[in-house]
Amino acid sequence: MTTADVVGPGAAPPPVEEELATGLAGVWQRAWLNLRTGNLGPLPIIVGEVVVVILFGFTATNFFTAVNFVNLITQTAGTAMLAFGVVFVLLLGEIDLSIGYVAGIGALIVAELQLPGSGHQVPGILAMVIAVAACAGIGLLQGSIIAFVGVPSFVVTLGGFLIWQGLILNVLEQRGTIIIQDRWINYTDSYLFSHAAGYLIAAIFTSLYPLSILYKTLVARGTTIAQQNWAAVGAKAAGIAVAAFGTVAICNHGRVISQLQGLPLAGVIVVLFFVLLTFLAKWTTFGRHVYAVGGNAEAARRAGISVPRIRVLVFMISGATAGIGGIIFAAQVNSVALTFPPGNLLLNAIASAVIGGVSLFGGRGEVRGALLGALLIGTLQNGLNTLSISNGWIYIVTGGVLLFAVTLDTFVVRLQKRSGR
């Protein structure tokens, strides 16, 4: 029993706050503070992307063309879709190894359902809806085993990896390649918007961020909450506008044998889900609970959050996004064959999220990380391809970048700990 006779000193003086100025000076001050404390956000990956683009721009003759740019978008789209799901799973501190073959199941279902003369042919759009729902159902199944039975996600989804792969093998070994003829399904990869429509989409996308800020400001009206830093908001809005309109402008510039190119639907699908899933993660109670469960599941449980429900829903999201990605990949080659899923799809998707700054330990990361990571990996692989570098080297470089990104992130976390943030 302690009977300490030390008299506590009065309340400790509050630590001196570095008051941040408002306006432009505040932006620089905050940027410097963030830099010093290692709170870099998406900066390293954007810098990396720019470096890679410049590097390939000088070395690969066919890289810096508008046509290749459109290709890059469609090639990256599928991986980015899977990576979105990976973000949610990683936010929980879980893993989903099955997504590569769940994507395959999605592709197989659309291919089978659109098959003319098969007796069960349905319109392409309906086929896609059914396929994505089925993939979400796979997520529901796997997620339930994880959440209610308590089997680790690594094991459950490893089982899924083998089972769904086996199912695809069984069907396709018997049937051979299934050709996809349905226009709507193939559009998910190959449809190009008219130039005007492309700019309209860019305008809509650009307006979302200012609108969200406007909404926040209106909600905070009459409260004592600190105002937005308008200089920072302006800079970010301008950056988004440049990226959106720049993308469309380059796409519109492309020309394949006198046929004008345009913004590909695949890219628009990805951006649409980026917006939807960012909203889900950051603006809704569900998203908040995902972060909470990933940060401290016991705390979330005590706070009255149904942890199993969150887990199941997240694996359903992961299944659904894999299904959508699978359809885009199938549309790319207008078929489903035994070679599906292409390349290292699962690992590329996980690497995208991780390179994009999503922590493997749960609770930390953003949806945009998946997009930025997929873009970086896609650019690297596309650039190395146009340089006709062997697949072996492409894997080695991708692995190197992944290792570098995670090392940087680990380093940053340690830096943050040391600076007490």
Place this chain on the structure above:
Amino acid sequence: MANDTPLLELRDISKSFGSVQALVDVDFEVRPGEVMALVGDNGAGKSTLIKCIAGTHMADGGRILFEGHDVSIHGPKDAARLGIEVVYQDLALCDNLDVVQNMFLGREVNKLQVLNEAAMEEKTSSTLSTLAVTTIRSVRQTVATLSGGQRQSVAVARAVMWNSKVVILDEPTAALGVAQTEQVLALVRRLGEQGLGVVIISHNLHDVFETADRITVLRLGRNVGVYERRTTSQQAVVEAITAGRPIKVSGIPAEAPV
């Protein structure tokens, strides 16, 4: 000064785990505006007693009265509905979330599931300032960046934000340094001054004598004394903890037994 009608009153509470009698006919009470300390050696039954109040355990026998009325508490939700909040020793905060997000965890202000961040931030700031928690620079910094005392303050503030009437703290200063302990104890005293009933469990009698108005001592699952802090010495409490005799179980004496 403390009102005399108990806010929360336990009568003849018993609880056993198999052959282990964790609580035997325990009486306990806390009045509005009062800080009641609950002390006793390891295994005396302190945590078990508050778990019966919090709804984590069901008592085998006895009555629980809240504001003079018999109540039955079957789960944490029942306790929360009555206005009883517990701050557990392991704080149950999410390190990756900021102060506002932690304060509203599981009870977010939302409209059609869309979060109202402004309302939550405003309420957090005002709650922290009514509790005079001034050392937290920004309610938008993550809890991972807070010191132990600041984290404890957030956990306590979260407990009082929901118009709670009784706040129970299980060893709130066990992991804290001198200055941080002082911060949290000051906060506990302010809760009492604001009219809440506060129960604080601690092994540190110095802390207990700094904050509590009264002290209940448990020994081997029995209530062995309720002491007015003003008229008691630490020595007397230590004796009760180590060698106290069970007191009359049917009522709580106002004065310390000798």
